Amino acid sequence: MANELRGKRIAFLVALEGAEQVELTEPWKAVEEAGGTPELLSTQEGEVQAFNHLDRADKFPVDRVVSEASPSDYDGLVLPGGVANPDYLRTREEAVRFVRGFFEQGKPVAVICHGPWTLVEADVLRGRRITSWPSLKTDIRNAGGEWVDEEVVVDQGLVSSRKPDDLPAFCAKLVEEFAEGRHEAQARSA
Template structure:
Protein backbone atom coordinates (compact mmCIF):
# COMPACT_ATOMS: atom_id res chain seq x y z
CA UNK A 1 0.00 0.00 0.00
CA UNK A 2 1.17 3.51 -0.82
CA UNK A 3 2.41 5.67 2.04
CA UNK A 4 0.86 9.13 1.99
CA UNK A 5 2.67 10.56 5.01
CA UNK A 6 3.36 14.27 4.53
CA UNK A 7 0.58 14.43 1.91
CA UNK A 8 -2.32 16.79 2.55
CA UNK A 9 -5.66 16.33 0.84
CA UNK A 10 -8.60 18.73 0.78
CA UNK A 11 -12.13 17.36 0.55
CA UNK A 12 -14.42 20.10 -0.76
CA UNK A 13 -18.02 19.60 0.38
CA UNK A 14 -21.14 21.27 1.74
CA UNK A 15 -24.57 20.19 3.00
CA UNK A 16 -26.03 17.36 0.95
CA UNK A 17 -22.85 15.42 0.17
CA UNK A 18 -23.39 11.69 -0.35
CA UNK A 19 -22.33 10.22 3.00
CA UNK A 20 -20.32 7.24 1.77
CA UNK A 21 -18.64 9.28 -0.97
CA UNK A 22 -16.97 11.51 1.60
CA UNK A 23 -16.44 9.11 4.51
CA UNK A 24 -14.93 6.17 2.58
CA UNK A 25 -12.35 8.16 0.56
CA UNK A 26 -11.44 10.15 3.70
CA UNK A 27 -10.88 6.93 5.63
CA UNK A 28 -8.84 5.40 2.78
CA UNK A 29 -6.62 8.48 2.49
CA UNK A 30 -6.10 8.65 6.26
CA UNK A 31 -5.36 4.92 6.47
CA UNK A 32 -2.64 5.49 3.86
CA UNK A 33 -1.17 8.25 6.06
CA UNK A 34 -2.54 11.43 4.47
CA UNK A 35 -3.72 14.42 6.47
CA UNK A 36 -7.24 15.17 5.25
CA UNK A 37 -9.13 18.43 5.79
CA UNK A 38 -12.77 19.17 5.07
CA UNK A 39 -13.10 22.48 3.22
CA UNK A 40 -16.55 24.02 2.86
CA UNK A 41 -18.52 27.15 2.05
CA UNK A 42 -19.58 27.31 5.71
CA UNK A 43 -18.18 26.87 9.21
CA UNK A 44 -19.21 24.31 11.83
CA UNK A 45 -20.67 21.06 10.57
CA UNK A 46 -22.05 19.95 7.22
CA UNK A 47 -24.75 17.30 6.84
CA UNK A 48 -24.59 14.28 4.58
CA UNK A 49 -27.42 12.86 2.52
CA UNK A 50 -28.04 9.13 2.88
CA UNK A 51 -30.92 7.04 1.59
CA UNK A 52 -33.15 10.04 0.90
CA UNK A 53 -32.66 11.80 4.22
CA UNK A 54 -30.12 13.80 6.21
CA UNK A 55 -27.34 11.65 7.67
CA UNK A 56 -24.04 12.02 9.48
CA UNK A 57 -22.62 15.46 10.19
CA UNK A 58 -18.94 16.15 9.52
CA UNK A 59 -16.88 18.95 11.05
CA UNK A 60 -15.51 21.58 8.69
CA UNK A 61 -11.78 22.24 9.13
CA UNK A 62 -11.53 25.37 6.95
CA UNK A 63 -13.75 27.52 4.78
CA UNK A 64 -13.12 27.99 1.09
CA UNK A 65 -11.97 31.59 1.66
CA UNK A 66 -9.29 30.40 4.12
CA UNK A 67 -7.46 27.99 1.81
CA UNK A 68 -5.26 27.78 -1.26
CA UNK A 69 -4.33 24.78 -3.38
CA UNK A 70 -0.71 25.45 -2.36
CA UNK A 71 -1.54 23.97 1.07
CA UNK A 72 -2.58 20.61 -0.42
CA UNK A 73 -1.17 17.81 -2.55
CA UNK A 74 -4.57 16.75 -3.90
CA UNK A 75 -8.31 17.44 -3.94
CA UNK A 76 -11.25 15.07 -3.51
CA UNK A 77 -14.83 15.94 -4.49
CA UNK A 78 -17.67 13.79 -3.11
CA UNK A 79 -20.98 13.62 -4.92
CA UNK A 80 -24.57 13.82 -3.87
CA UNK A 81 -26.84 16.02 -5.97
CA UNK A 82 -27.15 19.00 -3.61
CA UNK A 83 -23.45 19.22 -2.71
CA UNK A 84 -21.88 19.98 -6.13
CA UNK A 85 -24.98 21.84 -7.30
CA UNK A 86 -24.53 24.29 -4.40
CA UNK A 87 -20.75 24.55 -4.67
CA UNK A 88 -20.68 25.17 -8.43
CA UNK A 89 -22.46 28.47 -7.77
CA UNK A 90 -19.61 29.59 -5.46
CA UNK A 91 -16.85 31.38 -7.44
CA UNK A 92 -14.21 30.68 -4.79
CA UNK A 93 -15.03 26.97 -4.77
CA UNK A 94 -14.84 26.77 -8.58
CA UNK A 95 -11.53 28.68 -8.60
CA UNK A 96 -10.18 26.37 -5.89
CA UNK A 97 -11.00 23.31 -8.02
CA UNK A 98 -9.49 24.84 -11.17
CA UNK A 99 -6.28 25.76 -9.31
CA UNK A 100 -5.49 22.08 -8.69
CA UNK A 101 -5.54 21.47 -12.45
CA UNK A 102 -3.47 24.57 -13.15
CA UNK A 103 -0.86 23.18 -10.73
CA UNK A 104 -0.95 19.60 -12.08
CA UNK A 105 -2.24 18.07 -8.82
CA UNK A 106 -4.38 14.93 -8.47
CA UNK A 107 -8.15 15.38 -8.23
CA UNK A 108 -10.79 12.77 -7.46
CA UNK A 109 -14.50 13.26 -8.24
CA UNK A 110 -17.33 10.76 -7.86
CA UNK A 111 -20.99 10.58 -8.84
CA UNK A 112 -22.38 14.12 -9.36
CA UNK A 113 -19.10 15.82 -8.29
CA UNK A 114 -17.84 16.14 -11.89
CA UNK A 115 -20.36 18.98 -12.22
CA UNK A 116 -17.69 20.99 -10.40
CA UNK A 117 -15.17 19.99 -13.07
CA UNK A 118 -17.51 21.17 -15.82
CA UNK A 119 -18.05 24.46 -13.99
CA UNK A 120 -14.28 24.89 -13.57
CA UNK A 121 -13.83 24.29 -17.33
CA UNK A 122 -11.22 21.55 -16.89
CA UNK A 123 -12.82 18.69 -18.87
CA UNK A 124 -11.81 19.45 -22.44
CA UNK A 125 -10.49 16.24 -24.03
CA UNK A 126 -10.41 14.45 -20.65
CA UNK A 127 -11.62 10.87 -20.24
CA UNK A 128 -14.07 10.72 -17.31
CA UNK A 129 -17.06 8.94 -15.87
CA UNK A 130 -19.81 10.07 -13.51
CA UNK A 131 -23.35 9.36 -12.43
CA UNK A 132 -25.16 8.66 -15.70
CA UNK A 133 -27.62 11.55 -15.45
CA UNK A 134 -24.88 14.19 -15.83
CA UNK A 135 -23.20 12.55 -18.83
CA UNK A 136 -24.58 15.16 -21.27
CA UNK A 137 -23.34 18.03 -19.06
CA UNK A 138 -19.83 16.57 -19.06
CA UNK A 139 -19.82 15.83 -22.80
CA UNK A 140 -21.01 19.40 -23.43
CA UNK A 141 -18.06 20.58 -21.30
CA UNK A 142 -15.69 18.74 -23.66
CA UNK A 143 -15.20 15.45 -21.81
CA UNK A 144 -14.87 12.00 -23.33
CA UNK A 145 -17.43 10.27 -21.08
CA UNK A 146 -17.29 6.50 -20.58
CA UNK A 147 -19.37 4.13 -18.45
CA UNK A 148 -16.66 2.47 -16.34
CA UNK A 149 -16.20 1.77 -12.62
CA UNK A 150 -13.21 4.07 -12.30
CA UNK A 151 -11.38 6.20 -14.86
CA UNK A 152 -7.91 7.67 -14.39
CA UNK A 153 -6.73 10.37 -16.80
CA UNK A 154 -3.38 11.97 -15.87
CA UNK A 155 -4.15 12.43 -12.18
CA UNK A 156 -7.91 12.89 -12.57
CA UNK A 157 -9.83 10.01 -10.94
CA UNK A 158 -13.57 9.69 -11.55
CA UNK A 159 -16.21 7.10 -10.66
CA UNK A 160 -19.97 6.69 -11.11
CA UNK A 161 -21.68 5.75 -7.84
CA UNK A 162 -21.10 4.58 -4.26
CA UNK A 163 -20.92 1.03 -5.69
CA UNK A 164 -17.59 2.04 -7.28
CA UNK A 165 -16.02 3.36 -4.06
CA UNK A 166 -13.52 0.53 -3.51
CA UNK A 167 -11.98 1.02 -6.95
CA UNK A 168 -12.23 4.82 -6.64
CA UNK A 169 -10.48 4.91 -3.26
CA UNK A 170 -7.72 2.61 -4.43
CA UNK A 171 -6.98 4.71 -7.53
CA UNK A 172 -7.29 7.99 -5.61
CA UNK A 173 -4.67 6.85 -3.07
CA UNK A 174 -2.42 5.70 -5.95
CA UNK A 175 -2.69 9.04 -7.77
CA UNK A 176 -2.06 11.08 -4.60
CA UNK A 177 1.00 8.91 -3.98
CA UNK A 178 2.28 9.54 -7.52
CA UNK A 179 1.86 13.29 -7.06
CA UNK A 180 1.87 15.91 -9.78
CA UNK A 181 0.99 14.93 -13.34
CA UNK A 182 2.22 17.36 -16.00
CA UNK A 183 -0.73 16.47 -18.24
CA UNK A 184 -3.19 17.41 -15.45
CA UNK A 185 -4.06 20.85 -16.79
CA UNK A 186 -6.92 23.33 -16.79
Protein backbone atom coordinates in the same frame (compact mmCIF):
# COMPACT_ATOMS: atom_id res chain seq x y z
CA MET B 1 -1.50 1.22 1.85
CA ALA B 2 0.02 2.12 5.21
CA ASN B 3 2.45 4.88 4.21
CA GLU B 4 1.87 5.90 0.62
CA LEU B 5 0.41 9.25 1.62
CA ARG B 6 2.57 10.02 4.65
CA GLY B 7 3.13 13.77 4.83
CA LYS B 8 0.40 14.54 2.28
CA ARG B 9 -2.62 16.77 3.00
CA ILE B 10 -5.76 15.99 1.05
CA ALA B 11 -8.64 18.47 0.75
CA PHE B 12 -12.23 17.21 0.76
CA LEU B 13 -14.55 19.93 -0.54
CA VAL B 14 -18.28 19.73 0.18
CA ALA B 15 -21.26 22.06 0.51
CA LEU B 16 -22.85 22.63 3.91
CA GLU B 17 -25.59 20.17 2.92
CA GLY B 18 -26.02 17.43 0.39
CA ALA B 19 -22.81 15.40 0.20
CA GLU B 20 -23.37 11.66 -0.09
CA GLN B 21 -21.98 10.44 3.24
CA VAL B 22 -20.33 7.23 2.05
CA GLU B 23 -18.62 9.16 -0.79
CA LEU B 24 -17.07 11.37 1.90
CA THR B 25 -16.30 8.81 4.61
CA GLU B 26 -14.87 5.96 2.53
CA PRO B 27 -12.27 8.07 0.65
CA TRP B 28 -11.49 9.86 3.94
CA LYS B 29 -10.77 6.51 5.58
CA ALA B 30 -8.64 5.42 2.60
CA VAL B 31 -6.53 8.60 2.88
CA GLU B 32 -6.05 8.08 6.63
CA GLU B 33 -5.17 4.38 6.22
CA ALA B 34 -2.56 5.36 3.63
CA GLY B 35 -0.96 7.74 6.13
CA GLY B 36 -2.37 10.97 4.69
CA THR B 37 -4.08 13.84 6.45
CA PRO B 38 -7.59 14.61 5.18
CA GLU B 39 -9.09 18.05 5.78
CA LEU B 40 -12.76 18.98 5.35
CA LEU B 41 -13.40 22.25 3.53
CA SER B 42 -16.73 23.94 2.91
CA THR B 43 -18.12 27.32 1.99
CA GLN B 44 -18.78 28.30 5.63
CA GLU B 45 -17.61 27.40 9.13
CA GLY B 46 -19.51 24.94 11.30
CA GLU B 47 -20.68 21.50 10.32
CA VAL B 48 -21.68 19.89 7.06
CA GLN B 49 -24.80 17.76 6.86
CA ALA B 50 -24.19 14.57 4.90
CA PHE B 51 -26.93 12.47 3.34
CA ASN B 52 -27.66 8.82 2.63
CA HIS B 53 -29.27 9.41 -0.75
CA LEU B 54 -32.21 11.69 0.22
CA ASP B 55 -32.15 11.08 3.98
CA ARG B 56 -30.12 13.14 6.44
CA ALA B 57 -27.16 11.24 7.83
CA ASP B 58 -24.31 12.42 10.06
CA LYS B 59 -22.79 15.86 10.53
CA PHE B 60 -19.06 16.52 10.20
CA PRO B 61 -17.04 19.51 11.45
CA VAL B 62 -15.55 21.85 8.87
CA ASP B 63 -11.78 22.18 9.22
CA ARG B 64 -11.38 25.17 6.93
CA VAL B 65 -13.43 27.57 4.84
CA VAL B 66 -12.60 27.23 1.14
CA SER B 67 -12.29 31.00 0.65
CA GLU B 68 -9.36 30.95 3.12
CA ALA B 69 -7.63 27.95 1.52
CA SER B 70 -5.29 27.58 -1.42
CA PRO B 71 -4.64 24.52 -3.60
CA SER B 72 -0.96 25.12 -2.76
CA ASP B 73 -1.74 23.96 0.78
CA TYR B 74 -2.76 20.47 -0.40
CA ASP B 75 -1.43 17.50 -2.32
CA GLY B 76 -4.79 16.36 -3.71
CA LEU B 77 -8.52 17.04 -3.79
CA VAL B 78 -11.57 14.80 -3.31
CA LEU B 79 -14.99 15.91 -4.55
CA PRO B 80 -17.74 13.65 -3.17
CA GLY B 81 -21.09 13.46 -4.91
CA GLY B 82 -24.67 13.74 -3.82
CA VAL B 83 -26.97 15.71 -6.11
CA ALA B 84 -27.24 18.91 -4.04
CA ASN B 85 -23.57 19.06 -3.02
CA PRO B 86 -21.86 19.77 -6.39
CA ASP B 87 -24.88 21.69 -7.65
CA TYR B 88 -24.36 24.18 -4.81
CA LEU B 89 -20.55 24.22 -5.09
CA ARG B 90 -20.66 25.12 -8.77
CA THR B 91 -22.55 28.31 -7.87
CA ARG B 92 -19.84 29.46 -5.45
CA GLU B 93 -17.01 31.33 -7.15
CA GLU B 94 -14.52 30.57 -4.37
CA ALA B 95 -15.19 26.82 -4.63
CA VAL B 96 -14.89 26.77 -8.43
CA ARG B 97 -11.67 28.82 -8.27
CA PHE B 98 -10.24 26.42 -5.64
CA VAL B 99 -11.04 23.37 -7.77
CA ARG B 100 -9.62 24.95 -10.92
CA GLY B 101 -6.41 25.72 -9.02
CA PHE B 102 -5.70 22.00 -8.55
CA PHE B 103 -5.80 21.52 -12.31
CA GLU B 104 -3.66 24.61 -12.94
CA GLN B 105 -1.06 23.24 -10.51
CA GLY B 106 -1.22 19.72 -11.97
CA LYS B 107 -2.36 18.20 -8.68
CA PRO B 108 -4.48 15.04 -8.58
CA VAL B 109 -8.24 15.28 -8.18
CA ALA B 110 -10.69 12.47 -7.35
CA VAL B 111 -14.39 12.93 -8.11
CA ILE B 112 -17.36 10.59 -7.83
CA CYS B 113 -21.03 10.41 -8.80
CA HIS B 114 -22.50 13.93 -9.32
CA GLY B 115 -19.21 15.58 -8.25
CA PRO B 116 -18.11 16.38 -11.84
CA TRP B 117 -20.69 19.18 -12.04
CA THR B 118 -18.15 21.31 -10.19
CA LEU B 119 -15.50 20.35 -12.77
CA VAL B 120 -17.86 21.32 -15.59
CA GLU B 121 -18.24 24.77 -14.02
CA ALA B 122 -14.47 25.05 -13.54
CA ASP B 123 -14.02 24.35 -17.29
CA VAL B 124 -11.34 21.69 -16.77
CA LEU B 125 -12.81 18.74 -18.69
CA ARG B 126 -11.86 19.58 -22.30
CA GLY B 127 -10.15 16.55 -23.81
CA ARG B 128 -10.41 14.58 -20.56
CA ARG B 129 -11.78 11.04 -20.17
CA ILE B 130 -14.11 10.76 -17.17
CA THR B 131 -17.03 8.82 -15.70
CA SER B 132 -19.84 9.93 -13.39
CA TRP B 133 -23.43 9.25 -12.47
CA PRO B 134 -25.08 8.68 -15.90
CA SER B 135 -27.26 11.81 -15.75
CA LEU B 136 -24.12 13.99 -16.08
CA LYS B 137 -23.11 12.44 -19.42
CA THR B 138 -24.48 15.28 -21.56
CA ASP B 139 -23.06 18.00 -19.28
CA ILE B 140 -19.61 16.41 -19.42
CA ARG B 141 -19.74 16.03 -23.20
CA ASN B 142 -20.93 19.64 -23.59
CA ALA B 143 -17.94 20.69 -21.45
CA GLY B 144 -15.57 18.93 -23.89
CA GLY B 145 -15.02 15.75 -21.90
CA GLU B 146 -15.23 12.15 -23.06
CA TRP B 147 -17.81 10.42 -20.84
CA VAL B 148 -17.47 6.65 -20.35
CA ASP B 149 -19.43 4.14 -18.28
CA GLU B 150 -16.70 2.43 -16.23
CA GLU B 151 -16.16 1.62 -12.54
CA VAL B 152 -13.14 3.87 -12.25
CA VAL B 153 -11.33 6.02 -14.80
CA VAL B 154 -7.87 7.56 -14.40
CA ASP B 155 -6.79 10.30 -16.80
CA GLN B 156 -3.48 11.98 -15.93
CA GLY B 157 -4.23 12.61 -12.26
CA LEU B 158 -8.02 12.83 -12.59
CA VAL B 159 -9.73 9.86 -10.90
CA SER B 160 -13.46 9.39 -11.39
CA SER B 161 -16.14 6.85 -10.51
CA ARG B 162 -19.89 6.53 -11.07
CA LYS B 163 -21.51 5.66 -7.73
CA PRO B 164 -21.08 4.30 -4.20
CA ASP B 165 -20.79 0.71 -5.50
CA ASP B 166 -17.53 1.80 -7.17
CA LEU B 167 -15.94 3.06 -3.95
CA PRO B 168 -13.42 0.21 -3.43
CA ALA B 169 -11.86 0.79 -6.87
CA PHE B 170 -12.20 4.58 -6.54
CA CYS B 171 -10.44 4.67 -3.15
CA ALA B 172 -7.58 2.45 -4.32
CA LYS B 173 -6.96 4.61 -7.39
CA LEU B 174 -7.19 7.93 -5.57
CA VAL B 175 -4.55 6.78 -3.09
CA GLU B 176 -2.35 5.69 -6.00
CA GLU B 177 -2.72 9.00 -7.85
CA PHE B 178 -2.24 11.12 -4.73
CA ALA B 179 0.93 9.13 -3.98
CA GLU B 180 2.23 9.79 -7.51
CA GLY B 181 1.70 13.53 -7.07
CA ARG B 182 1.79 16.19 -9.77
CA HIS B 183 0.76 15.38 -13.36
CA GLU B 184 1.86 17.78 -16.12
CA ALA B 185 -1.08 16.77 -18.33
CA GLN B 186 -3.46 17.76 -15.52
CA ALA B 187 -2.15 21.32 -15.74
CA ARG B 188 -2.56 21.39 -19.52
CA SER B 189 -6.33 20.81 -19.26
CA ALA B 190 -6.89 23.88 -17.05
